[in-house]
Amino acid sequence: MKHALVIGGSGMLAGAALWLAEIGYHVSIIGRDAKKMSRLTKRLxxxxxxxxxxxxxxxxxxxxxxxxxxxxxxxDLVVAWIHSDATDALPCVLSVLRGGTDVFHVLGSRSNSSDVRNGLTIPEDVRYHQVQLGYQVVKGQRRWLTHEEIARGVVEAIQGNKTYHAVGMIENESV
Ligand SMILES: NC(=O)c1ccc[n+]([C@@H]2O[C@H](COP(=O)([O-])OP(=O)(O)OC[C@H]3O[C@@H](n4cnc5c(N)ncnc54)[C@H](OP(=O)(O)O)[C@@H]3O)[C@@H](O)[C@H]2O)c1
Structure with a gap:
C-alpha cells in the first residue's frame, strides 16, 4: 500500500487526508491535539x-x-500545511524522503511562491509542487476559502500533478 504524510491534516486538510485514504493510501497525519486527531482517524x-x-x-x-x-x-506523497514560524519543519521532512516522492506544499495567500521554493533545497528525486490558497468572490464580496474548497483544491492539485496550483483567486500571482 502506498504511504502518504499529511502535515496539518487534522484541520482544513482533513478532507484531503480522507480522500487519499479512500483512493488507497495509508495516511499518516501530523497534528498535536489528540482529541481533534481522533475525530478524524476514527473515520477510517x-x-x-x-x-x-x-x-x-x-x-x-x-x-x-x-x-x-x-x-x-x-x-510516496506528502501534503504539507506548515505555519511560517516552523521554518525547519519542511526541510526536516524532505531530509527523510528516500526519493520518488511527490511533495504538495500548501501556501497561504500572502506567501510568495517563488521565494518559498527558492528557500528550499529540494532533493533531486523529489517532485515539489505548490498549492496556493486564495479567496473567492461571491456576489461582489471577497471571502476566504472554506475547508471543503481548500481540501478539494489540494485534491485537484494532486490529480492534475501540476507544479503550481492556485485555489481560488490569488493577488500578485508569482508563478
Ligand atoms: N486563503 C485562505 O482561504 C486560507 C489560507 C489559510 C488559512 N485559512 C483559514 O484559516 C484557518 C486557520 O488556519 P489553520 O492553520 O489554523 O488551519 P487548520 O488546518 O484548521 O489547522 C492547522 C493544522 O495544523 C496542525 N498544526 C498547527 N500547528 C502545528 C504544530 N506546531 N505542530 C503540529 N501540527 C500543527 C493543526 O493540528 P493541532 O492543532 O492538533 O496541532 C491542524 O491540523 C483555517 O481553518 C482556514 O479556513 C484560509
Whole structure:
C-alpha cells in the first residue's frame, strides 16, 4: 500500500487526508491535539494514523516520522500545511524522503511562491509542487476559502500533478 504524510491534516486538510485514504493510501497525519486527531482517524481507522508531534521541534519531528515509515514504508506523497514560524519543519521532512516522492506544499495567500521554493533545497528525486490558497468572490464580496474548497483544491492539485496550483483567486500571482 502506498504511504502518504499529511502535515496539518487534522484541520482544513482533513478532507484531503480522507480522500487519499479512500483512493488507497495509508495516511499518516501530523497534528498535536489528540482529541481533534481522533475525530478524524476514527473515520477510517485502518487507513489513517496519527503522528502527534509539534512540528516546530525538528528533532522530535524526525524521530516521530521513523515509526510510521518503519510500519508503512517510505512516503510516496506528502501534503504539507506548515505555519511560517516552523521554518525547519519542511526541510526536516524532505531530509527523510528516500526519493520518488511527490511533495504538495500548501501556501497561504500572502506567501510568495517563488521565494518559498527558492528557500528550499529540494532533493533531486523529489517532485515539489505548490498549492496556493486564495479567496473567492461571491456576489461582489471577497471571502476566504472554506475547508471543503481548500481540501478539494489540494485534491485537484494532486490529480492534475501540476507544479503550481492556485485555489481560488490569488493577488500578485508569482508563478
Ligand atoms: N486563503 C485562505 O482561504 C486560507 C489560507 C489559510 C488559512 N485559512 C483559514 O484559516 C484557518 C486557520 O488556519 P489553520 O492553520 O489554523 O488551519 P487548520 O488546518 O484548521 O489547522 C492547522 C493544522 O495544523 C496542525 N498544526 C498547527 N500547528 C502545528 C504544530 N506546531 N505542530 C503540529 N501540527 C500543527 C493543526 O493540528 P493541532 O492543532 O492538533 O496541532 C491542524 O491540523 C483555517 O481553518 C482556514 O479556513 C484560509
Amino acid at each position: 481507522p485502518d487507513r489513517l494514523s496519527a503522528i502527534l508531534v509539534d512540528y516546530r521541534d525538528d528533532l522530535r519531528l524526525k524521530e516521530a516520522l521513523r515509526r510510521p515509515m518503519a510500519i508503512h514504508g517510505d512516503f
